[in-house]
Amino acid sequence: MSQELTCITCPIGCRLVVERTASAGGGRDPEGELSVSGNRCPRGAAYAREELLAPKRTVTATCRALASQGSRASQGQGSARRIPVRTTAPFPKERVGELLAAIYALEEPLPVARGRVLIRDALGLGIDVIATRSLG
Amino acid sequence: MRELSFDAVVIGGGAAGMAAALELEARGHAVAIVEREERLGGILAQCVHNGFGLIEFDEELTGPEFAERFEEKVGARPIKVLCGCTVLSLEAEGQDKVVSCVSSAEGVIALRSRAVVLAMGCRERNRGNIRIPGSRPAGVYTAGLAQRLVNVEGYVPGKDVVIIGSGDIGLIMARRMSWIGCKVHAVVEILPYPSGLTRNIVQCLRDFGIPLYLSHLTTEIYGRDRVEGVEVAPIENGALMTAKAFRIPCDTVLLSVGLVPENELSRTAGVTINPMTSGPWADSSLMTSVSGVFACGNVLHVHDLVDFVVEESRRAGAFAAAWLAGARPGREVRVKAGSNVRYVAPARVEAGRDNKLYLRTMIVKNDALLEVKLDGKVLLSSKKNHVQPSEMITLKLGKAELAGAAELPDASIEISIL
Numbered sequence: 001m002s003q004e005l006t007c008i009t010c011p012i013g014c015r016l017v018v019e020r021t022a023s024a025g026g027g028r029d030p031e032g033e034l035s036v037s038g039n040r041c042p043r044g045a046a047y048a049r050e051e052l053l054a055p056k057r058t059v060t061a062t063c064r065a066l067a068s069q070g071s072r073a074s075q076g077q078g079s080a081r082r083i084p085v086r087t088t089a090p091f092p093k094e095r096v097g098e099l100l101a102a103i104y105a106l107e108e109p110l111p112v113a114r115g116r117v118l119i120r121d122a123l124g125l126g127i128d129v130i131a132t133r134s135l136g
Numbered sequence: 137m138r139e140l141s142f143d144a145v146v147i148g149g150g151a152a153g154m155a156a157a158l159e160l161e162a163r164g165h166a167v168a169i170v171e172r173e174e175r176l177g178g179i180l181a182q183c184v185h186n187g188f189g190l191i192e193f194d195e196e197l198t199g200p201e202f203a204e205r206f207e208e209k210v211g212a213r214p215i216k217v218l219c220g221c222t223v224l225s226l227e228a229e230g231q232d233k234v235v236s237c238v239s240s241a242e243g244v245i246a247l248r249s250r251a252v253v254l255a256m257g258c259r260e261r262n263r264g265n266i267r268i269p270g271s272r273p274a275g276v277y278t279a280g281l282a283q284r285l286v287n288v289e290g291y292v293p294g295k296d297v298v299i300i301g302s303g304d305i306g307l308i309m310a311r312r313m314s315w316i317g318c319k320v321h322a323v324v325e326i327l328p329y330p331s332g333l334t335r336n337i338v339q340c341l342r343d344f345g346i347p348l349y350l351s352h353l354t355t356e357i358y359g360r361d362r363v364e365g366v367e368v369a370p371i372e373n374g375a376l377m378t379a380k381a382f383r384i385p386c387d388t389v390l391l392s393v394g395l396v397p398e399n400e401l402s403r404t405a406g407v408t409i410n411p412m413t414s415g416p417w418a419d420s421s422l423m424t425s426v427s428g429v430f431a432c433g434n435v436l437h438v439h440d441l442v443d444f445v446v447e448e449s450r451r452a453g454a455f456a457a458a459w460l461a462g463a464r465p466g467r468e469v470r471v472k473a474g475s476n477v478r479y480v481a482p483a484r485v486e487a488g489r490d491n492k493l494y495l496r497t498m499i500v501k502n503d504a505l506l507e508v509k510l511d512g513k514v515l516l517s518s519k520k521n522h523v524q525p526s527e528m529i530t531l532k533l534g535k536a537e538l539a540g541a542a543e544l545p546d547a548s549i550e551i552s553i554l
């Protein structure tokens with residue numbers, strides 16, 4: 001059985017063909033039993049395995065900024081009302097909805113520095129949510 | 137009126153302008169960057185998604201992070217940055233260029249320099265450019281404007297969305313709107329293939345089960361005060377099948393129908409525009425038709441990856457620096473777009489050195505062949521696993537390959553995708 005996937009690890013977007021060999025026995029143990037072709041680099045093979053078994057996505061979003069007294073934003077310079085954020089690593093796809101709810105519940109005082117951890121160990125999965133821009 | 141003098145003035149402080157300015161400064165020139173917004177970074181500030189910098193930083197960053205890293209590099213160098221300052225005109229005065237700009241803080245300022253780098257980026261095509269009939273209700277936005285509203289200002293433009301055009305900004309916005317709780321009902325594309333990057337089709341549509349209607353035309357936008365829906369009809373064998381038209385209810389329409397280099401300013405300065413790219417015509421050193429005026433990034437031709445913008449802009453900065461130091465291009469050879477190639481940028485190569493070219497194809501094909509001919513004789517051919525219009529193709533033409541060209545008078549190179 002073969003399946004087609006598009007690698008999204010980098011912008012090249014290689015088209016991958018994943019073959020499940022007969023011995024895969026329901027696909028429980030894929031190492032060595034999934035053969036991946038069409039990838040221009042090893043990350044493509046790793047992506048195919050992960051996408052079929054435990055899909056993950058880097059989540060990017062914005063959260064609410066609370067302008068502090070005297071900050072640039074409160075004086076109307078720089079109109080940013082939202083702080084851009086991202087996960088520090090790809091996040092399990094089926095829990096993205098819960099993660100977004102946690103991000104939208106944040107209210108962060110300004111100023112904020114790029115890289116500041118806004119949620120540590122999100123949903124107990126060992127991944128942080130950080131600010132992606134310095135504001136205020 | 138205040139007048140300031142520099143060796144070079146860079147117009148636009150996005151990725152392109154910052155990269156070019158850093159290169160000029162590194163070669164010992166006094167440089168200024170003029171940016172209309174309050175902060176450097178350009179379009180990157182609103183691109184809060186990841187997918188930037190894999191080539192440049194070997195790391196997957198978001199747009200704001202990529203911008204801020206460059207902003208820090210610029211801040212660490214003696215580069216004059218004029219933010220909140222809009223350039224109104226560019227004129228040549230003898231050997232000098234005069235850039236006139238206006239800022240609310242300083243009023244009108246004139247910047248005098250010998251070299252200028254154009255880095256104004258691009259703007260979005262809008263409803264007028266694509267002529268969709270219907271009334272003019274509220275709720276129709278370009279995708280980039282919606283991106284700015286959502287990501288920077290925190291407004292939600294609507295709840296039920298249809299996206300017209302499958303350009304990258306529209307795809308990215310399909311995911312963003314879904315993640316903020318809106319329902320994206322469809323992406324409608326007139327062409328038989330998507331115009332955005334494949335990974336965006338995967339990550340932004342398939343993940344959310346958003347239907348992509350290829351070969352479909354939006355025949356009407358409904359609604360009196362507010363958008364109520366769009367009517368869509370398939371195109372089969374080149375004919376619009378009005379009998380098969382259907383309606384998709386929505387309160388918001390996002391247009392993602394392409395980008396156009398922002399060249400109003402270039403035109404007023406007498407810069408010749410290449411109709412295929414809508415950007416300035418450029419020689420092998422990325423110099424426009426006006427001596428001493430260079431161009432790079434989205435103002436030259438629309439790029440899909442910021443890494444390519446930075447690479448090209450560094451070269452533009454280095455070429456501008458060399459020009460300031462008295463270097464002039466050697467023997468140049470014309471480059472033409474051959475079969476299945478929409479354009480090649482720049483349109484000249486220099487025979488005596490390595491050249492880097494960007495090209496866009498008009499076709500979608502697996503196992504394609506890139507062929508470079510010099511006066512009809514094949515110079516180089518290389519296999520491409522997959523080509524499509526949304527993915528820019530890069531090409532290096534080395535000194536060795538071009539050795540023959542130097543001898544031929546009036547030689548021309550033609551690049552085709554077969």
Ligand SMILES: Cc1cc2nc3c(=O)[nH]c(=O)nc-3n(C[C@H](O)[C@H](O)[C@H](O)COP(=O)(O)OP(=O)(O)OC[C@H]3O[C@@H](n4cnc5c(N)ncnc54)[C@H](O)[C@@H]3O)c2cc1C
Nearest residue numbers: 148150151152172178179187222223256257433434441442
């Ligand atoms: C929505 C979107 C999503 C993208 N997604 C990705 C992605 O996932 N990965 C990736 O690698 N690339 C992506 N790109 C592409 C890449 O980010 C851009 O091509 C690149 O940032 C463009 O840089 P630039 O400097 O040429 O233009 P810009 O960033 O547009 O900068 C031009 C600057 O010039 C200024 N300016 C214009 N006119 C004047 C004037 N008259 N006076 C003063 N200043 C002026 C503008 O204010 C602006 O700041 C995306 C692009 C867009 C639009």
Ligand code: SF4
Nearest residue numbers: 007010013014041044
């Ligand atoms: S296989 Fe490698 S080169 Fe191809 S898209 Fe994936 S990461 Fe990029």
